[in-house]
Amino acid sequence: MSPTSVPSKNSEAAPKRESAGAAPRRGGGPSPLVRFLVRRVLTALLLAVGITLVTFVLTNLVPGDPVAANLGQRALGDPAIVAQWKAEHGLDKPLPQQYLLHLQGVLQGDLGTSQQSHRPVLDDLAEAVPATLELAGTAILISLVAGVAFGVIAALRRDRLSDHVLRVLSLVGISVPTFWLALTTFYIFFYRLQITPGSGRIDPGMSAPPHVTGLYTVDSALAGQWDVFASAVGHLATPALVLALYTIGLLTRFTRSAVLEVMGQDYVRAARAKGLPGRVILFRYVLRSALVPIITVAGLAFGSLLSGTVLVEAIFAWPGVGQYAFKSATTLDLPAVMGVGLVIGAVYLVINLIVDVLYGVIDPRVRLT
Amino acid sequence: MKLPQAWRQPLAIVGGVVAVAWLVIAVAAPLLAPHDPLAQDLPRLAPPGPGHWFGTDQLGRDILSRVMYGARLSIPLTLLLVALSVLVGGLLGACAGYFGKWADETIMRFADLVFAFPTVILAMVVAAALGASLANAVLAVLVVAWPAYARVTRGLVLGVREREFVISGRLLGFSAWRSLRVDVLPNITGPILVLATLDIGTALLLLSGLSFLGLGAKPPSPEWGAMVASGVEVFDSWWVATFPGLAILTVVLAFNFLGDTLRDALDPRTARAIKERAL
Numbered sequence: 001m002s003p004t005s006v007p008s009k010n011s012e013a014a015p016k017r018e019s020a021g022a023a024p025r026r027g028g029g030p031s032p033l034v035r036f037l038v039r040r041v042l043t044a045l046l047l048a049v050g051i052t053l054v055t056f057v058l059t060n061l062v063p064g065d066p067v068a069a070n071l072g073q074r075a076l077g078d079p080a081i082v083a084q085w086k087a088e089h090g091l092d093k094p095l096p097q098q099y100l101l102h103l104q105g106v107l108q109g110d111l112g113t114s115q116q117s118h119r120p121v122l123d124d125l126a127e128a129v130p131a132t133l134e135l136a137g138t139a140i141l142i143s144l145v146a147g148v149a150f151g152v153i154a155a156l157r158r159d160r161l162s163d164h165v166l167r168v169l170s171l172v173g174i175s176v177p178t179f180w181l182a183l184t185t186f187y188i189f190f191y192r193l194q195i196t197p198g199s200g201r202i203d204p205g206m207s208a209p210p211h212v213t214g215l216y217t218v219d220s221a222l223a224g225q226w227d228v229f230a231s232a233v234g235h236l237a238t239p240a241l242v243l244a245l246y247t248i249g250l251l252t253r254f255t256r257s258a259v260l261e262v263m264g265q266d267y268v269r270a271a272r273a274k275g276l277p278g279r280v281i282l283f284r285y286v287l288r289s290a291l292v293p294i295i296t297v298a299g300l301a302f303g304s305l306l307s308g309t310v311l312v313e314a315i316f317a318w319p320g321v322g323q324y325a326f327k328s329a330t331t332l333d334l335p336a337v338m339g340v341g342l343v344i345g346a347v348y349l350v351i352n353l354i355v356d357v358l359y360g361v362i363d364p365r366v367r368l369t
Numbered sequence: 370m371k372l373p374q375a376w377r378q379p380l381a382i383v384g385g386v387v388a389v390a391w392l393v394i395a396v397a398a399p400l401l402a403p404h405d406p407l408a409q410d411l412p413r414l415a416p417p418g419p420g421h422w423f424g425t426d427q428l429g430r431d432i433l434s435r436v437m438y439g440a441r442l443s444i445p446l447t448l449l450l451v452a453l454s455v456l457v458g459g460l461l462g463a464c465a466g467y468f469g470k471w472a473d474e475t476i477m478r479f480a481d482l483v484f485a486f487p488t489v490i491l492a493m494v495v496a497a498a499l500g501a502s503l504a505n506a507v508l509a510v511l512v513v514a515w516p517a518y519a520r521v522t523r524g525l526v527l528g529v530r531e532r533e534f535v536i537s538g539r540l541l542g543f544s545a546w547r548s549l550r551v552d553v554l555p556n557i558t559g560p561i562l563v564l565a566t567l568d569i570g571t572a573l574l575l576l577s578g579l580s581f582l583g584l585g586a587k588p589p590s591p592e593w594g595a596m597v598a599s600g601v602e603v604f605d606s607w608w609v610a611t612f613p614g615l616a617i618l619t620v621v622l623a624f625n626f627l628g629d630t631l632r633d634a635l636d637p638r639t640a641r642a643i644k645e646r647a648l
Binding site: 050054058059167171172175176177191303306307308322325326330332337340341344348 | 380478481482485486487488489490491493494495496497498570574577578581582583584594597598600601604605607610611613614617618621622625626629
C-alpha cells in the first residue's frame with residue numbers, strides 16, 4: 001500500500017547490494033548491465049503470466065452466470081443453443097483448459113467482447129487507455145517536479161519553519177480523500193468561481209483532434225489545432241493536480257529523508273571540505289545518490305496514481321480506464337474486468353521495469369545482483 | 370505524567386487530541402448526536418444553521434448526527450482491518466523469512482502478484498465479485514493490504530534469524546513456532562507498529578473510497594464515503610459532501626501525525642537526533 005510499502009522495498013534491496021559489493025565479477029559473457037536487463041525482463045514476463053492467471057481466477061470466482069448475461073430469455077430455454085454457446089466460448093471445458101484458451105486469446109490480442117458495450121474489449125481499452133495515460137502521466141510529472149523540489153527544500157532547511165510547514169503540508173497531501181478533493185475542487189473552481197473548465201477532456205461542441213497518439217494535448221499540437229490544445233490543457237490541469245496531491249506529499253517526504261541521509265555521508269562532507277560550491281554538491285553528489293530511493297517511490301507512486309484515477313475520473317467524467325474499470329466491475333462485465341486487469345497489470349510491470357533499469361543505470365552496484 | 374521527549378511536539382499532540390476526540394465521538398455518538406441518524410424528519414437539503422449545524426441531506430436527515438454515527442462504522446472497521454492485515458501479512462511474512470526456500474518463494478511471489486495491481490482497482494474487482502457490502506469491502510482491502518506487512522516482516526525476520534540468540538534458542542530445542550514467538554517477534558514489533566499506524570489512514574481512505582464507489586456500505590447506513598457519494602447527486606448543496614469528507618480527512622490526518630511521530634521516535638537515527646536536540 002501507499003507510503004508504507006516503501007521501506008520494505010528498501011530493506012529487501014539492501015542485503016542484495018551488500019553481497020554485490022563483495023563479489024564484483026569480471027571477464028567474459030555479456031556485460032552485467034545486459035544480464036541484469038535480461039533477468040528483469042524475464043521476471044516481468046513471468047509476472048505477466050501470473051497476472052493473466054489472477055484475473056482469470058478472480059473473474060471465475062464471480063457468482064454471475066455469463067450464459068444468462070449473454071443469451072436472450074428464449075435462447076436460454078433451449079438446451080441445444082446454450083450448449084452450442086458454451087462450446088463456442090470454451091465454457092464446456094475444464095477450468096485449466098479454459099485458462100489456456102484465454103491465454104491463447106490474449107496472446108492473439110483477443111480480450112473478448114464486453115457485455116456492456118457489445119464491442120471488443122480491446123477497442124474499448126484502446127480509447128480509454130490514452131485518456132488515463134495522459135492524466136496519470138501529467139500527474140506524475142507534476143508530482144516529480146514538485147515533490148523532489150519540496151523535499152530538497154525541506155532537507156536543506158531542516159528544522160526551520162519551511163521544513164515544518166512542508167512536513168505538515170505533505171502529511172495533509174497524503175491524508176486527503178481523493179474523491180472528496182476532486183468533488184470539492186470541482187464545486188469551488190468550476191461551479192462557484194467558474195475559472196476552470198468542466199468535466200470531460202475538451203470543451204463540449206469541440207471535436208477531438210485527429211487520432212495519432214490518443215493524447216489530446218499531443219494530437220492537437222501535432223495537428224496545429226491550438227484552440228483544441230488550449231481546451232485540452234485546461235481540462236487536464238485540475239484533475240491532474242488533484243490526482244498529484246497525494247504523490248506530491250509522498251515524494252516530498254521520501255526526497256527529504258533520502259537527501260538528509262546522503263548529506264550525512266563522508267563523501268559529501270569531503271566534497272564540502274574541499275570547497276566545492278553548494279550547487280555542485282547538491283546536484284552531483286547528493287541528488288544522484290538520493291535518486292535511487294526517490295525513483296522507487298516514484299514507481300510506487302505511479303501505482304497509487306492509477307488507483308486514484310478510478311476516483312478522479314468518476315468526478316471529472318474523464319473517459320479513461322478508471323471509469324471503464326468501475327463500470328465493468330459494478331456490472332460484473334467479466335471480459336472487460338479481465339481486460340482492465342491485464343492492461344493495468346501490464347502498465348505496472350512496465351513501470352517497475354523502467355524503475356529497475358533506472359536503478360541499474362544510476363547505481364552500478366545493483367547490476368551485479 | 371510526563372510525555373516522552375519524542376511525543377512532546379505539536380504534530381503528535383494535535384494528532385493525539387484529534388484521534389482521541391474521534392474515539393470519544395464513536396463511543397458516545399448516541400449521547401452526543403442531536404438527532405437520529407436515520408430519521409427523515411427534518412426539512413430536506415437545509416443549509417447548515419441552528420438545529421442542524423452541518424445541514425440536512427436530500428432525505429431530511431441531520432448530517433452532523435450521521436457524521437458522528439459514521440465514526441462508529443469507519444473507525445472500528447479500519448482498526449480491525451489493519452489488525453487483520455498485520456496478522457495475516459505478518460504471519461505469512463514471518464514464515465517466508467524464517468523458513469526460507471519454497472515457503473519464501475511461494476508467499477513472496479504471491480505478494481508480488483498482488484503488488485502488480487493498483488490497490489483500488491484490485492480491491493474494486495474483489496469487492497464487486499464478492500457483492501457490495503461493508504464486510505466484503507473490508508475483505509477486499511485486506512486482500513490488497515497484507516503483502517506490505519508480509520514484505521516488511523520477512524525483511525525483519527531475515528535480519529534477526531541468523532543472530533546468536535535465535536540460533537542458540539533453536540539449539541536448546543525450541544520449536545520453530547516458539548523460536549519465532551519468543552526470540553524473533555519481540556525484536557521486530559517496533560517497525561511493524563509504525564507501519565500499522567501509518568497504514569490506518571491509508572486503510573480508511575481505501576475503505577471509504579470503495580463505499581464512495583458504491584461497493585461498500587449500503588444506504589441508509591451513515592458511512593462517510595457513501596455520504597460523500599450522495600453529495601455528488603445534490604451538487605449545489607455543498608454541505609452534504611463536505612462534512613463527511615472533512616471527517617475522513619481529520620481522522621486520517623490524526624493517525625498520520627501519530628504514525629509520523631512514532632516513526633521518528635522508533636527510528637534509531639532520528640531518535641538520536643531528537644535526544645541531541647533535547648540536551
